[in-house]
Amino acid sequence: MTSITWVKRLAIALFWLALWQLAAWATGNGLLLCGPVEALEALGRLLPLPAFWESLGCSLGRIAAGFAIAAVLGALLGTAARTWPLLSEVLSPLMSVVKGAPVVCIIVLLLVLLGSSQTTIVVVALVVAPPFYVAVREAAAARDPGLDEMLKVFSVGRWRRLAAVRWPQTAPFLRAAAGSAAAMAWKAGVAAELLGLPAFSIGEQVYLAKLTLDTPGIVAWTAVAVAMGWLSEKLAVALIDALGKLPGWWLDRRVCRAGALGPDAVPSRPGPIAVDFEGVSKGFGDREVLQRFSVAIAAGRRVALMAPSGAGKTTFLRLALGLEAPDGGIVERTPGPLSAVFQEARLMEGLTAAQNLALVAADARELRRSLGILGELLQGAEADKPVSQLSGGMRRRVELARALAHPSGLLALDEPFTGLDDETRDRAAAIAAEYLDGRTLLLATHRARDTEVLGAAPLAVPFGT
Numbered sequence: 001m002t003s004i005t006w007v008k009r010l011a012i013a014l015f016w017l018a019l020w021q022l023a024a025w026a027t028g029n030g031l032l033l034c035g036p037v038e039a040l041e042a043l044g045r046l047l048p049l050p051a052f053w054e055s056l057g058c059s060l061g062r063i064a065a066g067f068a069i070a071a072v073l074g075a076l077l078g079t080a081a082r083t084w085p086l087l088s089e090v091l092s093p094l095m096s097v098v099k100g101a102p103v104v105c106i107i108v109l110l111l112v113l114l115g116s117s118q119t120t121i122v123v124v125a126l127v128v129a130p131p132f133y134v135a136v137r138e139a140a141a142a143r144d145p146g147l148d149e150m151l152k153v154f155s156v157g158r159w160r161r162l163a164a165v166r167w168p169q170t171a172p173f174l175r176a177a178a179g180s181a182a183a184m185a186w187k188a189g190v191a192a193e194l195l196g197l198p199a200f201s202i203g204e205q206v207y208l209a210k211l212t213l214d215t216p217g218i219v220a221w222t223a224v225a226v227a228m229g230w231l232s233e234k235l236a237v238a239l240i241d242a243l244g245k246l247p248g249w250w251l252d253r254r255v256c257r258a259g260a261l262g263p264d265a266v267p268s269r270p271g272p273i274a275v276d277f278e279g280v281s282k283g284f285g286d287r288e289v290l291q292r293f294s295v296a297i298a299a300g301r302r303v304a305l306m307a308p309s310g311a312g313k314t315t316f317l318r319l320a321l322g323l324e325a326p327d328g329g330i331v332e333r334t335p336g337p338l339s340a341v342f343q344e345a346r347l348m349e350g351l352t353a354a355q356n357l358a359l360v361a362a363d364a365r366e367l368r369r370s371l372g373i374l375g376e377l378l379q380g381a382e383a384d385k386p387v388s389q390l391s392g393g394m395r396r397r398v399e400l401a402r403a404l405a406h407p408s409g410l411l412a413l414d415e416p417f418t419g420l421d422d423e424t425r426d427r428a429a430a431i432a433a434e435y436l437d438g439r440t441l442l443l444a445t446h447r448a449r450d451t452e453v454l455g456a457a458p459l460a461v462p463f464g465t
Contacts (some may be wrong), residue, residue: 028166031061034216040214043223051200054268055442056095056224058200064188067182067232074129075174080138095332099130100267113409116196118420120189126187128181135177139170144232149323150346153338154406164359168350208262209462251355258358267365269379272299272440273336275320275408279329282315291314293462299409302441304456306448310462314343317412320442336409341399341416343444347387353398354383360402370405376431377401392419397428402437412442417450429453 017036024035034042040433046052054161080089106126107337110119143166151161193203202225207218275297282290289312297303305313319331321338347356354371361367376381377397387395396419403411416432428448433454443456453457 014431016038022373031213031215034219038216039223042214043220046144046217046220051205055200055202055205056228057187058122058202059193059202060228060386062120062123062198062201063185063232064191066121066189066419067119067128067185067236070082070125070128070181070185071132071178073125074177075136075365077129078133079140080090081133082137082140082347091133095130095133098126103127103188103191104195106107107195110192111196116193116198119196120192120198124185124189127184131177131181131184132174132189135173136170141174141350142173143169146256146344146346148347149343150340151360153321153323155337155362156360160359164251164351165348168244168247168348169228171240175240178240179233182233182236183229190225228421243401248351248355251351251358254358254361254364254367255354255371258364258371261364261368267369267405267407270336270407270409272337272438274334275410275440275442276331276332277319277329280311280319280326280331281328282319282324282326289463290319290326291327291462295461296464297385297440297459297465299441300438300440302436302443302454302456303419303459304443304445304451304454305461306445306458307452307461307463309446312461316461316463317414317442317444318412321412325340328446333410337407338410338412339406339408340412341396341403341405341414343414343418345392345395345397347395347422349388350386352384353371353378353390353394356398357383357389357402357405362367364407366407370401373404373435374398375402375430393424394423396420400428400432401457404432408439410440411436414444415446416443417445417447427455 020038021035024030024038027033030038077087077091081091094174098239103123107119107123110122114122133211147165151165156165188205190202193201194206195203197204197207202221206218206221207219209215239349255328277293277295277297279294280290281288281291281292303314315324317340320333321340322331322333339393348359351359353374357370357374358367361370371383374397377400378394382390382394387398396417400413400416403413413432417428420428425447428451430453441454441456443451443454447453450456
């Protein structure tokens with residue numbers, strides 16, 4: 001933060017303190033409104049007292065417990081509601097009541113049921129849970145389905161998806177929720193304490209100050225609660241930011257381990273995969289892409305689709321990969337791992353090129369191979385840059401390296417050299433041909449030169465119009 005910003009903030013704070021002092025002078029009654037000096041003196045008297053720290057610690061424990069319970073519960077309910085729409089409908093009235101009901105009314109009801117100490121925890125949980133519930137649901141709604149398809153094709157495991165993809169996608173939403181919920185937790189928690197008066201609490205101390213008409217003491221305790229809300233917000237956001245860096249750290253560890261392997265560490269090579277289309281029909285709305293089409297693509301065969309844009313080449317590849325279901329007929333594929341370069345970019349923008357490769361690599365051998373291929377394709381040290389900072393052509397080559405290195409029996413390339421100039425395109429195609437390793441190739445392209453370099457024979461497909 002620059003010195004100019006600090007000066008501006010200090011000037012604003014002094015303005016409001018001066019306005020407060022003027023209002024206190026105008027009131028002329030310290031019992032009604034004390035000035036900032038009196039409040040500061042009261043805080044100075046409180047700080048050395050053991051009762052001050054005991055009350056602050058007990059309030060912090062109760063509010064922190066309610067916040068933690070709400071964060072976990074809200075996130076779990078948000079995930080479940082996104083997975084099962086019926087649950088979302090069932091929870092909707094409850095969330096509306098919790099968000100709309102006056103906090104004081106909820107506190108009074110809970111005091112009758114639970115007692116003072118438990119009421120503080122439950123009230124904080126009820127106030128904090130909805131923001132986390134909404135945050136997780138919004139994160140799920142904003143999820144990129146293209147990334148999910150890529151993870152499916154590359155057979156990335158559930159836990160790796162959760163740690164390296166779902167968490168980075170959800171963290172910004174949780175960060176925003178935590179920022180607002182932390183201050184809300186302290187407001188609701190102190191209000192519950194003020195009504196319930198649990199022993200050793202900020203609420204109890206405010207009530208005692210009220211009984212003795214200690215206005216500076218009330219203001220001092222209020223300032224403590226506000227400060228704790230601000231501090232809690234900063235800590236919650238900092239914790240989520242720190243946790244958000246863990247996936248990158250873990251992927252970097254995978255990259256380092258892969259770099260330490262010797263040249264003889266070569267991933268296993270599965271056998272090629274055969275694909276059979278039997279009477280397949282596929283359409284979208286009034287447009288029919290394929291109509292009762294049949295073809296048998298033998299294992300290890302290299303075929304190219306060279307129809308015009310929009311004819312249905314991508315649909316053909318998606319059917320072969322199992323990402324689309326035919327409207328009629330059957331698509332059969334012999335079992336085995338798959339890999340692909342999709343028509344649109346399927347990269348984690350916040351990760352580096354090397355981290356994107358580490359995300360899908362099944363083991364260190366595959367990752368070492370993909371890093372080597374990427375080095376050949378990029379001809380420079382770009383693997384440590386976030387992909388968001390790479391050009392479209394470089395990003396394309398990251399995806400190509402990922403697909404070539406994955407030990408698959410079928411490789412689908414959908415316009416894999418888009419964004420490359422002719423010279424770079426030819427070199428990338430030659431590198432791709434070198435690493436095909438006998439697997440089945442399905443290539444969608446507009447350029448005959450690509451089919452020549454990759455040794456792919458044109459496949460006659462009666463695409464619709």
